[in-house]
Amino acid sequence: MxxxxxxxxxxxxxxxxxILYPDAYGLAVRNExxxxxxxxxxxxxxxSALSRLEEKGFLKSHLGDSTxxxxxxxxxxxxxxxEGKKAVAYNRSLRNxxxxxxxxxxxDT
Amino acid sequence: MxxxxxxxxxxxxxxxxxILYPDAYGLAVRNExxxxxxxxxxxxxxxSALSRLEEKGFLKSHLGDSTxxxxxxxxxxxxxxxEGKKAVAYNRSLRNxxxxxxxxxxxDT
DNA sequence: AGTTTTTTCGTAAATGTAGAACATATTGAT
DNA sequence: ATCAATATGTTCTACATTTACGAAAAAACT
Incomplete structure (x- = not known):
């Protein structure tokens, strides 16, 4: 799949x-x-989740300031x-x- | 995990x-x-998902009529x-x- | 060089995918 | 009545993808 x-x-x-936008990166995600x-x-x-999400086109990344x-x-x-937005929205509406x-x-079981 | x-x-x-209650079983789940x-x-x-869910205590099962x-x-x-209800409800409220x-x-990216 | 911060890498376990094999019940033919 | 044929469902087996963990490497500052 x-x-x-x-x-x-x-x-x-x-x-x-x-939620973390625009300061989302590995450690911050873990903490949040x-x-x-x-x-x-x-x-x-x-x-590894971040990498996969980027490969799938749901996220994009750039390096932060070095200064x-x-x-x-x-x-x-x-x-x-x-694409990522679409995927999240689809999951949300489907579940609802x-x-x-x-x-x-x-x-009642 | x-x-x-x-x-x-x-x-x-x-x-x-x-959704299929009370007639939920393997093939019906697949079709739905x-x-x-x-x-x-x-x-x-x-x-395999059904078996794992039952192992985890989120589902229980019984055999239907033979007639x-x-x-x-x-x-x-x-x-x-x-337990299953609790898990589903938790996921729902957390995501919202x-x-x-x-x-x-x-x-806006 | 030493320290801090963050990512990358390697390995293992859990979850997801797939379909053939097996089991059980009804139907119809003999 | 008995047996094969057919229909319906579950188990079994094998492999792919995702999730989990933490040590190691990388990069920036003092």
Whole structure:
């Protein structure tokens, strides 16, 4: 299913990137996931999701300024593409649609 | 992450089970996925998701009547458990919450 | 050079995909 | 009645993709 669907974690990362705009990069994403959900994602997991999302065309990236005051490597900043927006919106509307078709009885088990 | 999260396909199957209540079983799930999303899932894919969801405690199953009118093996009917309901509801509210925090600018890329 | 910050890389486990093989029930022929 | 043929569903097996973890490498500052 390569590139055809948005995995569970990928979708979460995509939403977080939106929230963090325009300062979204690996570590910040990890921290925001922790803040928003309490979930402790490994940094490697975050970066592999970011890479896959970029490959799929849902994100694009550029390097941050090198003239900052702190030490350390340059940040790789991510933003959502039109494709990414479309994918997130589709998932959202599909789930709402499905949710609304579930009869109340289905929950009474 | 065993059992801790609901995969993308697993969540879809869980919602479909709700819609199909009380006649949800493997083949019906496959057909309904096709109807609702246009997605062609293999029957094996559906059953493996169902098994995992039952292992995780999100679904429970029982065998249908043997006195059916057509030939064929008995259906294994699935319903959502309280745990399953909780998981679906959590995912839904979390995503809405995240979605609402995304600034409009984030889409303007 | 030493320290800090961030990404890249390698490996393992969980989830997703696919369809053939197997099982079970009805139907129809003999 | 019994047996093959047919219809309906689930299990089994194999492999691809996604998720998880953390050590190592890279790049920027002092």
């Amino acid at each position: 390569k590139g055809t669907h948005l995995g569970e974690f990928e979708e979460l990362v995509l939403l977080i990137i939106g 996931i922790k803040n928003q959900t309490g979930r402790s994602a490994a940094i490697g997991a975050v970066h 900052s005051e702190r030490g350390g490597r340059r940040k790789k900043l991510y933003t959502i593409t039109a 649609q499905l949710w609304n078709q579930i009869p109340d009885l289905a929950w | 065993k059992g801790t999260h609901l995969g993308e396909f697993e969540e879809l199957v869980l919602l479909i089970i709700g 996925i096709k109807n609702q999303t246009g997605r062609s899932a293999a029957i094996g894919a559906v059953h 059916s009118e057509r030939g064929g093996r008995r259906k294994k009917l699935y319903t959502i458990t309280a 919450q995240l979605w609402n925090q995304i600034p409009d600018l984030a889409w």
